[in-house]
Amino acid sequence: MQKVPLSRVTGQQLERLAHIEFLAYFTGKVTRKDIMSRFDVSSAAATRDLTAYIDAAPDNIAYDPRQKHYVTTNEFRCLLPLSADKCLSTLTSGFGDVMDGGEEFRCAHHIALERPDLDVTATFSRAISRRKPIKVEYVSMTSGVSARIICPHSLINNGLRWHARAYDRKRGKFSDFVLNRVLSAKLLSKETPRPNEIGSADIDWTEEVELLIRAHPRLNSDSRRAVEQEFGMQDGCFKKRVRKAQVGYLLNSWNVDSTPNAVLKGRHILLHLENAQEIKNMEIESFKLAPSLD
Structure with missing residues (x-):
């Protein structure tokens, strides 16, 4: 298969070629x-884009005159990264970058308990981008509602909720702040974080550990094989390097x-951390x- 000469393709056309490939890959058909x-x-x-894609990957799609659109062939191989x-x-939310997609094509579903408030999230994101502190009113599980100044350096979605990793001037340490516990957030545009308040000083963020994960020893052989297949384990073990701050x-x-x-115990417990100690x-x-x- 030929390769698209990326040096000669504009950024906009490359996006369109990627869209063609996505449709061929995940829906099995493409139309103008x-x-x-x-x-x-x-x-x-649109015709030029389809021609360019076919020239680069002639075995990926073919025109079906009966259905009057291009269909994916059995020889399809991804051309673009x-x-x-x-x-x-896209499978869960539809096409589009930031607008809420309105297309009918959605064949996957994402289960989430909550979504972060966009105003709060945007304030945190601006602070990270501009390297500025934020004054927040925050609801803590240990101290209730309090005002504090924090210096965020990263936003994290851990699969259950969104939180920010930030230096907390009130406690003098880096910590995690759940976005949906933030009652208010104000960017302090005239301030700058101190050297000990930036991401490179967050040891638990910059250092990684390796987790050795196996199928739980109480599982029978069939269940163990299923779990090992699901997680792509090699020799019965799945190794995952992760930041210290994200381990838990x-x-x-x-x-x-x-x-x-x-x-x-429990049917939901399928894995065990071999190097737990x-x-x-x-x-x-x-x-x-x-x-x-504990």
């Missing part, structure tokens, strides 16, 4: 109308038994969120 409606281009422009995250997002969130979201002796001895703050007996 698909390109025209998605990018507001003429019929002639499609983003798995963006493809999966990941183990919690996957229901990984994080007790050294694998003593947790080693990780526990590191005294990582987020590890307290991992499933255990």
Whole structure:
């Protein structure tokens, strides 16, 4: 298969070629109308894009005169480096970058308990982009409602909720702030974080650990094989490098038994952290969120 000469393709046309490939890959068909409606281009422009894609990948799609559109062939192979995250997002949310997609094509569904407030999220995002502190009114589980100044450096979706990683001047340490617990947020545009308040000073964020995850030892052989296949385990083990600050969130979201002796029970517990004692001895703050007996 030939390759698209990317150096000769404009950014806009490359987006259209990627759209053609996405449709062929995930829906099995492509029409000129698909390109025209998605990018507001003429019929002639859409034809040129289809021709360019076929020239680069002649074995991927073929015109079906009966259905009057292009269909994916059995020889299809991805030509472009499609983003798995963006493809999966499109399957759940429809096409489009930031506008709420209104297309009928949605064949996957994402279950979420909550979505973060966009005004709060945007304030945090601007603060991170401009490297500015934020004054927030925050509801904490330990101290209730309080005002504090924080210096965020990252936003994280841990699969259960959105939170920000930030330096908390009130407590003098880096911590996690759940976006939906923020009552108000104001960007302090005239201030600048100190050297000890920026992301590079957050040790739990910059340092990683390796988690060794196996199928839970209480599972029978058939169940163990199914779990090993699901997680792509090699020699019965799945290795995952993760930031220290994210260890507990990941183990919690996957229901990984994080007790050294694998003593947790329940049909939802399919995995065990083999190096649980080693990780526990590191005294990582987020590890307290991992499933255990504590």
